[in-house]
Amino acid sequence: MKLFKCSRCGNVLYFENMMCLKCNSELGFVPERKMLDFMDAIDDQRLTYAHGTNGNTHRKCNNYHYHEVCNWMVDTAENEQFCVACRLNRTIPDLSVGKNKELWYKLEIEKRRLVYSLFQLGLDVSSRNNDPDGLAFDFLADHDEDFNELGRVMTGHSEGLITINISEADPVQREKMRTNMEEHYRTILGHFRHESGHYYWERLVQDTEFHGEFREIFGDERQDYGAALERYYKDGKPVDLKDHYISDYASSHPWEDWAESWAHYLHIMDTLETAYSFGISIGPRIKKGDDPVDIDFSPYKEKDFKVIFDQWLSLSFALNSLNRSMGHPHAYPFVISPPVINKLEFIHKIILRNKRV
Ligand SMILES: [Zn+2]
Ligand SMILES: [Zn+2]
Ligand SMILES: [Zn+2]
Secondary structure, three states, rough: OEEEOOOOOOOOOOOOOOEOOOOOOEEEHHHHHHHEEEEEEHHHHHHHHEEEEEEEEEEEEEHHHHOOOOOEEEEHHHOOOOOOOOOHHOOOOOOOOOHHHHHHHHHHHHHHHHHHHHHHOOOOOOEOOOOOOOOEEEOOOOOOOOOOOOOOOEEEEOOEEEEHHHHHHHHHHHHHHHHHHOOOOOHHHHHHHHHHHHHHHHHOOOOOOOOOHHHHHOOOOOHHHHHHHHHHHHHHOOOOHHHOOOOOOOOOOOHHHHHHHHHHHHHHOOOOHHHOOOOOEEEEOOOOOOOOOEEEOHHHOOOOHHHHHHHHHHHHHHHHHHHHHHHOOOOOOOOHHHHHHHHHHHHHHHHHHOOOO
16 A cells, blocks of 8 residues: 655544545545645535545545545546445445444445455456446355354355445454464455455456466366365365465355455455665665565556565565564465466466456
8 A cells, every 4th residue: 555645734644534634625536647735625514525636626535524434535527426436335334233334334444445446456446336247245244243254244256246244343353263274364355355356256257268277277166165164164175275275265165265366366456565665775674685575666667477476575574573573373374385386377377368448
């Protein structure tokens, strides 16, 4: 994720900010320009805004104006009430219920980060509202208080519709689930990234020139999905294929392997862009002669996945060590084996081929 700068006072701004903490200006993210900057209200309701360096006027997304769960703007010429990210929502949580607003806020923050990454990758992000092949989100709550993966609302993807059980935004519930499922990593952002992988598989792999190669690398997805998952939950990951997957769950079925690998690809790209924005340089002082690593490139512009991966290796070691110094578990608790590098490289190739200018 990039860092932004308030062009009124020079303060550093973060993607999620709604207000500049130095000059108190209201902020807005303009998705078509991938720019977060101050906005001056030009109407009494504080709905329409102008930005100093840009002739266009923008309005706050309704979810910004009325609920403060979004900080994105809409060009007034578009005549839309919601920003491009919120237009993807089909169902939002019932806001009359307890802490649903708070859970929704947490979901929206991570959803916008996903959408930003998809834009950076040059992928088509259209809403189902105006494109039958577009994407839609349902944020649903279990009626059953006791959240569990086999409960009524399953987090998952089906033909462009991504359903998220809003309990995933509750850290207590999520940690309970992570422990029950014996996972090393479970985050809201991870869910968004994983489920978007299923969606883009249908758009970028299924019935395309890449479908055959997909089967060679990930396996034949025509095997019975339900039976495969049942087998996975009963027997776990096949021990002899341990090094072939980025996570245990990835071993359950080729579709899940793809979605898990896709999520990791997005983890890597976003984290490297953040490191690049901060000008991070890593030179472990263990033995002399080791070349320091400067994260001096934007991963979204890099064609060669090997370059991305080499920098990621150094960065993730440092990231994990820093986390351990704070008493936290590893930020990136995964080992990327050669077969997995191959999968990530394949994803990189497909994305580059589909990149819109
Ligand atoms: Zn400012
Ligand atoms: Zn919005
Ligand atoms: Zn999945």
